[in-house]
Every structure is written in C-alpha cells, then in structure tokens.
Amino acid sequence: MLVDDVPHRRVHRWTHLRQHLAGYGFLSPWLLGFFVLTLGPAASSLYLSLTDYGLMSAPRWVGADNYMQIATSDPRFRAAMNVTFTYVLLSVPLKLVFALAVAILLNRGLRGLNWFRAIFYLPSLIGGSVAIAVLWRQVFAGDGILNQVLMALFSYEGPSWIANPSTSIYTLIALAVWQFGSSMIIFLAGLRQIPQDMYEAASIDGAGRSRQFFKITLPLLTPVIFFNAVILTIDAFKAFTPAFVISDGTGGPIDSTLFYTLYLYQEAFTNFRFGYASALAWVLVAIIAAFTALSFLSAKYWVHYDD
Amino acid sequence: MTSLALTGIKKSYGAIDIIHGVDLAIEPGEFVVFVGPSGCGKSTLLRMIAGLEPITGGELRIAGARMNEVSAAERGIAMVFQSYALYPHMSVYKNMSFGLETARMPKAEIDLRVRKAAEILQITKLLDRKPKQLSGGQRQRVAIGRAIVRDPQVFLFDEPLSNLDAELRVQTRVEIAKLHADIGATMIYVTHDQVEAMTLADRIVVLNGGRIEQAGTPLEIYNTPANRFVAGFIGSPKMNFLNVSVDGRAGEAVTLDLAGTKLAVRGIDARPEGLCLGVRPEHLDVGSDRGTPLGAMIATHVEQLGGQTIVYGSLKDRQPIVATLNGQKSVRAGEELRLTADLAQCHVFDAGGRRVAVQSA
Ligand SMILES: Nc1ncnc2c1ncn2[C@@H]1O[C@H](COP(=O)(O)OP(=O)(O)O)[C@@H](O)[C@H]1O
Ligand SMILES: [Mg+2]
Secondary structure (H helix, E strand, C coil): CCHHHHHHHHHHHHHHHHHHHHHHHHHHHHHHHHHHHHHHHHHHHHHHEEECCCCCCCCCCCCCHHHHHHCCHHHHHHHHHHHHHHHHHHHHHHHHHHHHHHHHHHHCCCCCHHHHHHHHHHHHHHCCHHHHHHHHHHCCCCHHHHHHHHHHHHHHCCCCCCCCCCCCCHHHHHHHHHCCHHHHHHHHHHHHCCCCHHHHHHHHHCCHHHHHHHHHHHHHHHHHHHHHHHHHHHHHHHHHHHHHHHCCCCCCCCCCCCCCCHHHHHHHHHCCCHHHHHHHHHHHHHHHHHHHHHHHHHHHHHHHCCC | CCCEEEEEEEEEEEEEEEEEEEEEEEECCCCEEECCCCCCCCCHHHHHHCCCCCCCCCEEEEEEHHHHHCHHHHCEEEEECCCCCCCCCCHHHHHHHHHHHCCCCCCCHHHHHHHHHHHHCCHHHHHCCHHHHHCHHHHHHHHHHHHHCCCCCEEEEECCCCCCCCCHHHHHHHHHHHHHHHHEEEEEEECCCHHHHHHCEEEEEEEEECCCEECCHHHHHHHHEEEEEHCCCCCCCCEEECCCCCEEECEEEEEEEEECCCEECCCCCCCCCCCCCEHHHHHEECCCCCCCEEEEEEEEEEEEEECEEEEEEEECCCCCCEEEEEEECCCCCEEEEEEEEHHHHHHHEEEEEECEEEEEE
16 A cells, blocks of 8 residues: 555646646636736836836936925825825715615615615716716706706805815715715625524614614624725725816816826826826825725724624 | 413414414413424414514403503513524623613613523623624523513513524423523423423413414323324324224214224214324333234334334234334334224324214223
C-alpha cells in the first residue's frame, strides 16, 4: 500500500493541475479585464498622481506636491468637499428613512403589492440616467413644474431652485432620495426575514406598534440598515451624472453643485491636469475607505447580527 | 368559578371554516392538553384564546370576563411558542423583563420577578447571555421564564417540546409537570404527541377537523374512547380495528363473527351492519388459558423491544392485527398463534365510528 502511494499521488497531482488549468481558462476573460481595465489603470493613476502630467507634457515626478496642494491651497477642493459631504450626509439618511418607510408600508400585505413595488422601484432603474436629470432640471427651473404648482396653489412665485446657489444642492438631494427603490427592495427582504412570532410575542408582552418598531423591527433590521448605509454612502461619494447634467458640467452656480467627482472631471478633462486629477481620485478613495472603515468599526456597537 | 370558558367558538379564514364551534370549560389550575393530528386546528384554537387571532364566532371568557375584543396583552395570559420566539438581540434578562418594562413596572419589582423565575428554571447564570449563546433546552427555559414573570392566570403552550431531542423532551416534560404543580396556574398545552398528552394532562381534549371528539381524563380517554378516531389516536401501537358481523341474536345476547370465531356479547341493538371490534395490542394475549379466544393469528413480523414483544400479523381472513406481548416471547414469523383477549377491554364501534356500549355475555 505504502509503495504505490507515490505514483498514485503523482497521477493525482496531474489531474488536479489539469482541472485547475481549466478553471483558470474559464476565469481568463475576467482576469484579463481585471488586470488590463482595473488594476492597470489604478496603478498608473497612482503613479500619475505623483507627477505633473498634463496633456502636452510627459509626466514629471513631483512627489507629494499634488497632495500638498490639495491639502493646503485649493479652494475649489474645499468647495467640492463641502458640497459632497452635504450631499452624502443629507441624502443617505433621508434615502434610508424613505426606503424603510415605504418598505414598511408595502410589507403590510397590501393588495397589488407587486405593482407598487415595481412603481416605487422604477425611479431607481431610470433615475441615474441623463434623461431623468434633464427632467429634474425642468421641474426645478424658474418656470418649472414645481413653481407652476406653487403658483397655482399658493400664488407663490418661486425662484429657480437650480439657479439659486443656496437651494441647488437640495434639488440634487431630492433627486437622490427619489431613487430609494433598491434600498427599499433590500429593506423589504429584510422585513420579511423577521419572524412573525416575534411580533406575536411582543404583542402578548403588551408592546404597541411603535414599541414593536423601535424594540423589534429596528434592531433586527440593523444588519440591513448597515448594508444599505454603506452602499448608499459609497454611491453618494461617487455621484456624478445628476450634478453634471443639471449644472451643464460647471458645478455651478458658484460651485454650489460641484460634486467631488465633477471637480475631478473638470481638472482632468477641462483643465487637462491629469496628474492633479489622479491625486484627487486617490484622495476620494482614501475618504471612502476611511468612511467605510469607520462604519465597520461602529457596527459592533449598533448592528445586531443573529448567529 | 371557571378559569376559561369557550362557548361555540368558531374560526373561518374567508369562506373556509377551520374551527366549527368548540364548547369547553376549564377549571382554575387545570392542566388541559389539546391533542390531535396536524392541521386539526389546535394552534388556531390556542391562538384565539391568546388573542393572536380574531374569534369569528362564539364567546371566550377568562375568569368570567368576555375576552373576544380584549387585546392579547390584557387577557392575563402568557404564551410559550414552538419556536420560542425569543428576541435575538436582547439578553436573557431583557427577554424576560421586556413585557414588564412595557407595562412600566418599577425596576426593583422587575428585577425581583426575573430573578425568581430564573431561579425556578435554574437559568440565573445565563441571564446576561444572548439567545444564540444558548442550547435548545436553555432557550426553552427562557421562553417559559418569559411566561412566568408575567404571573399570568393562564399559560398557553404551543408544541413547546417539538424542537428538542428525545431525551431532553422527556426531561422538560417532567419539569413542566413540576412547574404546574408548583405554581398551580391554569395551563393549556397543545401537542400532537399522545404521550405528552397522557403524561401531562389533567384533562385531554382530542380535536379532529376543528371539532372536539372527546374531552376527559387521560384514563377516561384511554379506557372509554367516545369513537373510533379517539380510540385510534390514543395508544401506541394503534388500537386494532377488526371487522365483525352479527351472526345471530337472541334478545339482548348477540353473537359476533370475527373471521369465523364466535363472540357472545350483549348491548348491541341498532343497525348491526359495518360493526368493528376495537382491541388494543396490549390487551391481546397469545397462548393463554384466560380470556376469550379470538381465533388464530399468523405472525408475519416480530419486533423485540426487550421489555415487550410486538407481533405483527393477520387473522385467518387476512385482516391485519398487532399484538404487544409482555416480556421476551420467542415468536417467529410464519408461526400460528392462538389469540385471546379480555372482552371487557374491547370496544365495538358502529358504522359511523361511535362506540356502542357492550358487555360480554
Ligand atoms: N392564516 C391562515 N389562512 C388560512 N388557513 C389557515 C391559516 N392558518 C391556519 N390555517 C389552516 O387551519 C387549519 C388548522 O391549522 P392549525 O391550527 O395550525 O393546525 P394544528 O396546530 O392543529 O396543526 C389548517 O388546515 C391550516 O391550513
Ligand atoms: Mg400547530
């Protein structure tokens, strides 16, 4: 037995290798894409962020200069941070609340639930598109639908919400919140997971609707809330299309809708400062990473994982 | 005064009637077990008592007061769920105190009650744990603890042992019986397990298809089943139902024919067609001089349980029959056995399944 163990194993290893090769063969399109389209550009942008690469010149090594400039003397970076953080910190919680509220309503066992689900999900399917952003512009413009409604109902002559720097960002937040569909679907699935007898036990324990919500539903939903919050936060940091369309790519008025990614885009493709734009990109990566890390660290204090 | 009174209780889901008018009065401190096959409406009935399902028709009274419209929390009941339904994000302590906190009981009183219940159930050391850190048996205790702290007039249990392994099930069964003896509250216990029903109940309520088939003490149910369903449901192995025909009649005395064997009984008057003789396997004997001869049985299969020998086989007319013999009997498949039984322990059921009172002649 021991004697023919060795050749036996060798044969074994051969078939193993062949099986593995087949596996890698099937993986190769993805691997190719990953190395050529993701890892390669990422690595080169990291390198470029340490150069002064522009359209006309070959990249010249400048060390951390780009990062220094971002950190110390770039007022538009600060404006972009302001806008982006306002957007993230308002749109994410609002969207969560909205998505959860609608999910709870739909979870009441409404008749025609599937229809409602589809209708509420629709904005998320089309909401990221240019067409909807254009539509949004029509709604919030000076002679837009919103003002026409306000006029008809309250005889109030509204400003152009988009042209006004103190309100323009809120139109974008509203647009984002309107696209609560995918979070809602996930909440709906999460609500379905909570066993009915939990609520029955709670109702025997005398807990009313609101106590059941705050003591049962919300805690048991924290893993889903956490998941949605992380995904939405990352998405919000990366938001681009709506601001680009609504401000015609300017981030105006007065940089009031200058999303971080929009500023990055302008630096790269309007000002052709590829090196600087690359540095901006890596700063965004760092910010998102830090935010996500913080979320995960905080999770152990408020997320209840079952089993 | 009765603890709980059900009068004409009905339940329908839409056009489908599930419970067809149940009447039952339960005495204070009584341990009542609802037993019946799966889907017969035990849980539905219990949940109507708990206030988790609206009552479609009839009246429910607890301690004299009408409860139909009263919320679950205000019925003075506590329920132990089959799944335990512990709150997974709360500690054992919080699970037990949740209801009391909801009722805004003073903290000191809550603490007293939780600790007392924990002591009774020997889970004091587990109070800080989360449910997921407990074994099945421990979770079961917490679920019972959560019921105890409410100090209810009525405990409701819905198949509380069905998620436990066999050994733990027996152990917990004994503990529930002890608990009942200690706190003396009224308990209603749902199970499909006849052994649980027999061992725990002061009174068994046998349900079938949303109706009460019979209610009585375990021994009443065993000794004088009201009908063929009850007779077949309680007892293991099941009671043998053997087709018999009426062979002759002289006034009160009737001769029954069981696969060619004549049995003399009295007390059968109505419609002699479709009768059957019910004999429990444990009431059959083999090769004995006592008892009434029932003819020959051909053994086809034998199970040796050590303390008992279970013989499966058939009568001469091929009707299947099972006999449970005490001790270890050397019976082989194919062997022909001489069956006897005490006719006083046998039952005769009419074509509708009702038991007809019969005396041996
Ligand atoms: N929500 C419901 N809608 C319709 N039928 C139901 C519902 N709940 C239970 N039933 C039916 O009622 C009958 C009794 O159910 P249940 O009380 O759970 O039975 P048991 O507990 O005795 O197994 C079953 O036939 C079941 O299908
Ligand atoms: Mg049930």
